[in-house]
Amino acid sequence: MSFDFHRPATVTEAVDLAQRLFPTARFIAGGSDIVIQINRKKIDPSHLIDVACLPGLSGIAETSDEFTLGALTKYHTIETHPAFAGSLRALIEAASVIGGRQVQNIATIGGNIVNASPAADFVPVLLALDAVLDITGPNGSRSVPLQDFIVGPGKTSLLPVEIVTSIRLAKLPARSATAFVKEGRRRAMEISVVCVAACLTLEAGGSRCASVRLAIGAAAPKVFRAKAAEAYLEGQLADQTSFAEAGKLAAEECAPISDVRASADYRRRLVSIMVERALTACFERTGEERR
Amino acid sequence: MNAQNHSVAGRRLPRLDGVGKVTGKHVYAADFKLPGMLYGKVLRSPRAHALIKKIDTSRAASIHGVRGIITSADIPAIRYGTAVRDTTVFAVDRVLFVGHAIAAVAATSLEIAERALEAIEVEYENLPTLFDPEEALNSNIRIHPNWETYKALPIIARSGNIAGQARIRVGDVEAAFAKSYKVYEHRFTTALQHPGYTEPRVATADWDANGNVTVWCNTQLPFDTQNTLAEILDLPSARVRVTVPGIGGGFGGKLRIGVEHFAALLARKTARPIKVMSTSEEELTAALPRQASVVLVKTGVDKDGHLLARSGKIIVDCGAYAGSGPGTAAISLQVMAGPYKTGALELEGIAVYTNKVHSGSFRAPAGPMANFAMECQMDMIAKDLGLDPLEIRLRNVVKEGDPGPSGEIHKSVSIEECLRKAANAIGWHDRKPEPGRGKGIACSWWMTTGGSSGVYVKINPDGTATLVSGAVEIGTGAITGAAQILAEELSLDLTDVNATGVDTQAAPFDYGAQGSRTAFSVGNACLAAAAELRRQMFELAAKQLDAPIEGMSLQDKHVIAGNKSISIAELARISRLAGGGLIAHGTAISPAPPYDPTRVQNHPLPVWNTPSYHAHAVDLSVDQATGKVTINRYVVAQDVGYAINPTYIEGQIEGGVAQGIGQALSEEIVYQDGRVMNANLTDYKMPTAMDVPEIESIIVECRSAAGPYGAKGVGEPPCIEPPAAIGNAIAAATGCWPNSLPMTAEKIAAALRVQQS
Numbered sequence A: 001m002s003f004d005f006h007r008p009a010t011v012t013e014a015v016d017l018a019q020r021l022f023p024t025a026r027f028i029a030g031g032s033d034i035v036i037q038i039n040r041k042k043i044d045p046s047h048l049i050d051v052a053c054l055p056g057l058s059g060i061a062e063t064s065d066e067f068t069l070g071a072l073t074k075y076h077t078i079e080t081h082p083a084f085a086g087s088l089r090a091l092i093e094a095a096s097v098i099g100g101r102q103v104q105n106i107a108t109i110g111g112n113i114v115n116a117s118p119a120a121d122f123v124p125v126l127l128a129l130d131a132v133l134d135i136t137g138p139n140g141s142r143s144v145p146l147q148d149f150i151v152g153p154g155k156t157s158l159l160p161v162e163i164v165t166s167i168r169l170a171k172l173p174a175r176s177a178t179a180f181v182k183e184g185r186r187r188a189m190e191i192s193v194v195c196v197a198a199c200l201t202l203e204a205g206g207s208r209c210a211s212v213r214l215a216i217g218a219a220a221p222k223v224f225r226a227k228a229a230e231a232y233l234e235g236q237l238a239d240q241t242s243f244a245e246a247g248k249l250a251a252e253e254c255a256p257i258s259d260v261r262a263s264a265d266y267r268r269r270l271v272s273i274m275v276e277r278a279l280t281a282c283f284e285r286t287g288e289e290r291r
Numbered sequence B: 001m002n003a004q005n006h007s008v009a010g011r012r013l014p015r016l017d018g019v020g021k022v023t024g025k026h027v028y029a030a031d032f033k034l035p036g037m038l039y040g041k042v043l044r045s046p047r048a049h050a051l052i053k054k055i056d057t058s059r060a061a062s063i064h065g066v067r068g069i070i071t072s073a074d075i076p077a078i079r080y081g082t083a084v085r086d087t088t089v090f091a092v093d094r095v096l097f098v099g100h101a102i103a104a105v106a107a108t109s110l111e112i113a114e115r116a117l118e119a120i121e122v123e124y125e126n127l128p129t130l131f132d133p134e135e136a137l138n139s140n141i142r143i144h145p146n147w148e149t150y151k152a153l154p155i156i157a158r159s160g161n162i163a164g165q166a167r168i169r170v171g172d173v174e175a176a177f178a179k180s181y182k183v184y185e186h187r188f189t190t191a192l193q194h195p196g197y198t199e200p201r202v203a204t205a206d207w208d209a210n211g212n213v214t215v216w217c218n219t220q221l222p223f224d225t226q227n228t229l230a231e232i233l234d235l236p237s238a239r240v241r242v243t244v245p246g247i248g249g250g251f252g253g254k255l256r257i258g259v260e261h262f263a264a265l266l267a268r269k270t271a272r273p274i275k276v277m278s279t280s281e282e283e284l285t286a287a288l289p290r291q292a293s294v295v296l297v298k299t300g301v302d303k304d305g306h307l308l309a310r311s312g313k314i315i316v317d318c319g320a321y322a323g324s325g326p327g328t329a330a331i332s333l334q335v336m337a338g339p340y341k342t343g344a345l346e347l348e349g350i351a352v353y354t355n356k357v358h359s360g361s362f363r364a365p366a367g368p369m370a371n372f373a374m375e376c377q378m379d380m381i382a383k384d385l386g387l388d389p390l391e392i393r394l395r396n397v398v399k400e401g402d403p404g405p406s407g408e409i410h411k412s413v414s415i416e417e418c419l420r421k422a423a424n425a426i427g428w429h430d431r432k433p434e435p436g437r438g439k440g441i442a443c444s445w446w447m448t449t450g451g452s453s454g455v456y457v458k459i460n461p462d463g464t465a466t467l468v469s470g471a472v473e474i475g476t477g478a479i480t481g482a483a484q485i486l487a488e489e490l491s492l493d494l495t496d497v498n499a500t501g502v503d504t505q506a507a508p509f510d511y512g513a514q515g516s517r518t519a520f521s522v523g524n525a526c527l528a529a530a531a532e533l534r535r536q537m538f539e540l541a542a543k544q545l546d547a548p549i550e551g552m553s554l555q556d557k558h559v560i561a562g563n564k565s566i567s568i569a570e571l572a573r574i575s576r577l578a579g580g581g582l583i584a585h586g587t588a589i590s591p592a593p594p595y596d597p598t599r600v601q602n603h604p605l606p607v608w609n610t611p612s613y614h615a616h617a618v619d620l621s622v623d624q625a626t627g628k629v630t631i632n633r634y635v636v637a638q639d640v641g642y643a644i645n646p647t648y649i650e651g652q653i654e655g656g657v658a659q660g661i662g663q664a665l666s667e668e669i670v671y672q673d674g675r676v677m678n679a680n681l682t683d684y685k686m687p688t689a690m691d692v693p694e695i696e697s698i699i700v701e702c703r704s705a706a707g708p709y710g711a712k713g714v715g716e717p718p719c720i721e722p723p724a725a726i727g728n729a730i731a732a733a734t735g736c737w738p739n740s741l742p743m744t745a746e747k748i749a750a751a752l753r754v755q756q757s
């Protein structure tokens, strides 16, 4: 392990550097994934390009219809952002259980997305919110839905010379709520055995589901949307029976592995339990607006 | 002296090493550096059991920056070990586990050393493997085909793959079973657990012009390390100097030589100072973890739940070398007997070789494994007989004067007090407060390991005292505790005592920071040194004050004789000029109590010194769907004899329970086909601060005869009961007993599903 460390001043400079040093360079933000991969000899880059210092890539901006999160935004910033305390609560719930305090103060959400771990905790929340990524590369900027961005375990459609600059989330309609739940062996510093993010919007009147988005982590080669469960719930009565049924459907959709953290069987059981719980939490959170 | 009148001992005083540690100024062995130092790395086997056909180091040696490479061919053919001398520095002809050291490299940087390891070519030929200890008992495959040629302690009984086998027999167990109203038989398993110290094992070695070597390391036993190094290096031990700048925890995992020998051998080969430090991966594949075990317990009771007979067998998986396995297997027998009266006992402990990492003496070796089995079974019996788990224990616990398993007499017994206090504190009357929530209790006893301690104490001309001990301050505050005793006896303030680090060249022998003995034994040695210093001071004061020695006392840093007095500082100054100064050598050894040798066979620790008694109670909730355990409250009532410093006793209790919670719920070095699947701290799950509840400590003080002011050993016991107490509480909450550690959410969920269907 030995590398040169570069600190570009702008996104353009960073992209240029990456192009010049291709394919031996990697971007580094908080370093909480990539440093471990280097230490464990999974990768051996000759150059690290620090994006953590780039201006304009962190912080949370809000317009009337969407939030824009800079790719360098840290979990602690998200956890304490007042606008997320309402229907976007899942963002806070996920941010507050990623690693521990030290990780929450150094790791970035962009890193979580680009690292594309099947067990990433922030990705399911963003996926359940239909997040869109803004990317800058040598040929300018483009936008991609997160859904299309992650293609496999650790694999994304990002080119090595591209930088994720921000993540956009559309605001949720009325009668909506989100929830994030995570299971693991410990209460902190834990890679999810399974994690589930749910976003539920109720129909006017509050008794039926208008739309549901369910994203599940650590139960398939990549974080995935439980489409069958989502489709089933649309128009269903929002109650325990249908939430439990959605859990079952999601468990059928998942494709977990057995590893040192848990067996595939247990993961499948967790998916079913946790989907039901996440939906129940969402439903309870819409309580104010239902009436 | 009346303990009630103490002004230094017994008080919650800040520890002497505290400021340095919290400000980051304290130098740990891992911080230690020498100019021109090289870095050492160890090549470790990727195979579990194989012949080494060839080792070719030529390519590695030619790498720029590589300064030396050693293999078994370069060093004396010596086998070492505590119980069985079966261990070698490097694999000789055969590798016995994945992680077995094959060669070591010294280079100018770690990166170069790592590259050199990759360039060493080793050819292997696989041998059949043994991973399951029960299978190893009866297998024809031999991990040590030449085991008969190894030297061992004469007390150790060996055969084939069995590295040690001990027994305790009391009465006629078959007859007692036959008489029993009911007989219960259960099987439990426990997992391999890393001691979890913060600082990895590390050593820096340097040879001087006269052929003496100094090793700066973080061993718990500097004198044992000195001896082992002398054997390995084939030197008189006086030529080996071991010093411990500071140690970031040990918990029994740093008792035996870790990387010191690699450093010393590489430094000799290269004639340069060299540092070797384990990585996390090496810690989890090639350190000295707590053995995994299989425990079978069979217990016969009468109608009222009195214990009539118990037979038990523990199979301790000691891995590729005996390590602490034989001792652990043997000590487990006393734990299986428990602090209970049992009519007849037939207990057997077996340590068996497998192709896995060899193991050590993690805090209360054998304690949690045997206690988990025995104490969970107590609850199962209680449930079957319709008895309250506290009640069945109270009916069976030993009382003052009762015989222990080896025929020794239980003295200053407090087990009933501990049980009642723990039960009261947890709110035992309401054992299942709501669905999915339950309370559990477990109790045990444990020894205060003997072994000798010596200290030198010098009174300085400013009236302060310098304490030189061969015992390492391992982080418990034990040396502060010993210093509190010294200060008390000399009428000094604690801050007047300056405790030095350990250096085998200068310090008197100490049996080491192990076995709940440091504050106890070093404290006793301080008592002896203080008595000798008082004698010296009174003699000198008698001359100076022209007063009789009779009736003299030490008060507030002065010798008082009637209405005359002279300060300790003044006496030290006079003595220095007149006759070499006030210096004392204090020693302590607590002899083993009398016991009945006919009861105990092949047992290296046949009877326990100054046992302590303790009970743990826990209140927890279990998620009925996922199986996840949440600990609501945790209470420990522990008899410490005399609390030398209550704060550090609480620290020991809290830390021990945290380790016990880890063993109970989450920690396990997972092997699959001989390979560790979680050799990193991402997947080896020690509990975090978020997983450990506030631990409530109740300090019970039932004075011992042998300890300083009546103290008993404190350090190891707190990690014994957590698996059993938690297991019993899980059973109270769910109706099912997980019989294997760790009791993960997944296992509990599976048990719940079996119960539901």
Ligand SMILES: Cc1cc2nc3c(=O)[nH]c(=O)nc-3n(C[C@H](O)[C@H](O)[C@H](O)COP(=O)(O)OP(=O)(O)OC[C@H]3O[C@@H](n4cnc5c(N)ncnc54)[C@H](O)[C@@H]3O)c2cc1C
Pocket (backbone or CB within 6 Å): A026, A027, A028, A029, A030, A031, A032, A033, A034, A035, A036, A051, A071, A072, A097, A098, A099, A100, A103, A106, A107, A108, A109, A110, A111, A112, A113, A114, A115, A119, A120, A121, A122, A162, A163, A164, A165, A189, A190, A191, A192
């Ligand atoms: C102790 C510990 C605990 C952890 N716990 C959790 C947990 O509970 N849940 C969880 O999900 N994760 C966890 N992680 C993983 C990690 O912290 C997160 O995935 C984090 O969000 C990664 O962000 P980072 O800024 O540190 O990424 P880095 O390590 O800096 O980068 C990760 C990858 O993304 C690339 N990259 C980063 N930013 C950009 C960008 N803007 N544009 C293009 N490429 C980019 C890098 O090149 C690299 O390939 C933990 C890590 C540690 C060390």
